[in-house]
Amino acid sequence: MNRTLNTMKFLMLLILTTAINQAHSQATFIIDDFSKDYYGKLYISDTADVFSEGWIAVYNRKTKKQLIKINSEELTFTLREGKVKSNIKELPYGEQSQLIYEDFNFDGRNDLALMDGQNSCYHGPSFQIYLATDNGFKHSAEFTRLAQEYCGMFSVDAQSKRINTMTKSGCCWHQFSEFIVENNKPVAVKILEEGLNPNGIMWDYTEYNRINGKMVEKYYSLLNIENEKDVIYYFEFSNGKAMRLLKQNDLLNYVFTDKGSKVELFYADTFYYSKNENAIWFTNNKTTYKINATGMQVSMPNNKTINMNAKPGTQKGLISDLQNTKFENVVEE
Numbered sequence: 001m002n003r004t005l006n007t008m009k010f011l012m013l014l015i016l017t018t019a020i021n022q023a024h025s026q027a028t029f030i031i032d033d034f035s036k037d038y039y040g041k042l043y044i045s046d047t048a049d050v051f052s053e054g055w056i057a058v059y060n061r062k063t064k065k066q067l068i069k070i071n072s073e074e075l076t077f078t079l080r081e082g083k084v085k086s087n088i089k090e091l092p093y094g095e096q097s098q099l100i101y102e103d104f105n106f107d108g109r110n111d112l113a114l115m116d117g118q119n120s121c122y123h124g125p126s127f128q129i130y131l132a133t134d135n136g137f138k139h140s141a142e143f144t145r146l147a148q149e150y151c152g153m154f155s156v157d158a159q160s161k162r163i164n165t166m167t168k169s170g171c172c173w174h175q176f177s178e179f180i181v182e183n184n185k186p187v188a189v190k191i192l193e194e195g196l197n198p199n200g201i202m203w204d205y206t207e208y209n210r211i212n213g214k215m216v217e218k219y220y221s222l223l224n225i226e227n228e229k230d231v232i233y234y235f236e237f238s239n240g241k242a243m244r245l246l247k248q249n250d251l252l253n254y255v256f257t258d259k260g261s262k263v264e265l266f267y268a269d270t271f272y273y274s275k276n277e278n279a280i281w282f283t284n285n286k287t288t289y290k291i292n293a294t295g296m297q298v299s300m301p302n303n304k305t306i307n308m309n310a311k312p313g314t315q316k317g318l319i320s321d322l323q324n325t326k327f328e329n330v331v332e333e
Contacts, residue, residue: 029077034086034101035110037061042084042098044077051076056098056114058137068137070128074117092151092166096125100153104143105131105181106161112137113153121151121167131184142185150177162189172196188215197221201248201255202263221263223255232325233317235295235310242314243296245280245322252327254282254289271330278319280330293319 027047031040038058045053057069077084078095088097100113109132119126129143146154150165157164163179163186173195179186191208202221209216225231225246232252233245240259245252248268256265265284273280281290286301295309322330 029084031084031086031099033083034099035061038067038101040086040099042075042077044075047077051118058099058112058114068112068114068130070114070116072115072117075115076118076125089153089155091153091155093124096153100127102156103158104129104156104163105184106158107132107184111143113147119148124152127153140184146179146186154179191215196224199248199253199266199268201225201246201253202266221266223257223261223263231317232321233291233319234315236314237295237308238311243291245291245317247325247327250326250328252322252330254291269329271327272333273322273330274333275320275323280319280322291319 025046025048027044029042029044031042034040037060039061040056040058042056043054051074053073054075055069055071056075058067059065060067075098077098084098086097086099086101088095089100090096096115098115101110102113103109104111104113111132112130113127114130115125116128117126118124127144127147129140129147130137131140131143146163146165150167155164156162161180163181165177165179166174168174174193176192177188178190180189181187187210188208189210193206194203197204201224203224204221205219207218207220209218223244230248231244231246234242236242241264242257242259244255244257246255247253251268252271254265254267254271255263257263267282267284267289269282269284271280271282277292279290279292281288283289288299290297290299293315295307298306298308300306
């Protein structure tokens with residue numbers, strides 16, 4: 001009898017302790033700082049977890065009627081002064097509120113973004129977008145895509161009426177997109193993709209611009225030199241363009257850039273060096289480029305030769321410095 005009674009007491013205590021623990025881990029927060037017409041609620045099933053099951057809902061302030069509710073397997077929250085705040089957007093990787101109330105389509109009415117989990121890039125926050133209409137809020141698949149397929153929530157520039165997104169892959173590829181709104185839908189007008197070239201010397205860019213309703217592509221590369229000590233010889237021309245000979249992974253590289261540092265010619269194949277002439281040269285597409293202490297001589301296949309003199313005072317390093325380093329792709333003559 002006593003044994004049975006003790007067992008029952010233990011089970012009741014276990015049930016009570018579990019209920020208390022569950023009560024402490026669950027929480028519902030009122031979001032009451034974004035509108036005179038609406039308020040929100042955020043339910044977190046386990047406040048001890050970084051990501052928790054839960055839901056977020058929006059209510060009519062006068063009628064208390066629930067207008068929208070989103071369930072999620074992974075919600076997160078941050079308390080500021082003991083409250084969950086709306087409209088925090090520390091883009092792209094910082095804190096982002098569970099509820100954002102802002103005019104996304106530039107029609108003068110604030111719309112809603114409600115966090116639905118961590119579905120954007122690198123397990124970042126994602127949102128469902130609802131646009132304000134004369135009859136309440138309507139879900140927008142097109143705007144929602146911008147808050148799912150990129151890095152976190154998109155940014156809105158009310159002055160220029162542009163929307164911007166960013167996404168990435170690893171350290172060395174990024175995409176930046178710019179949208180306008182047409183027929184209540186976001187339309188891309190500019191996309192810029194950048195990726196580090198395998199040679200590590202330049203970043204490659206693909207730029208898409210919307211012209212007459214079509215996206216037009218443009219490609220270019222920009223020089224990326226992390227250590228200027230790798231530049232063995234450098235000089236500029238009178239038009240602002242520049243030539244560099246630089247070292248990368250025991251290879252000699254030639255880079256010719258315009259005055260904006262865009263790469264016009266990159267070469268890393270076989271070079272020939274003459275100590276007696278104090279010159280180095282290479283042939284690319286039947287054109288020979290010969291570099292010496294005063295500039296560069298370009299010999300084209302039609303027997304035409306152009307002398308390109310270095311701009312005085314711009315030279316750095318010496319051609320003779322090539323003797324001090326062993327390069328896999330330099331042949332001495």
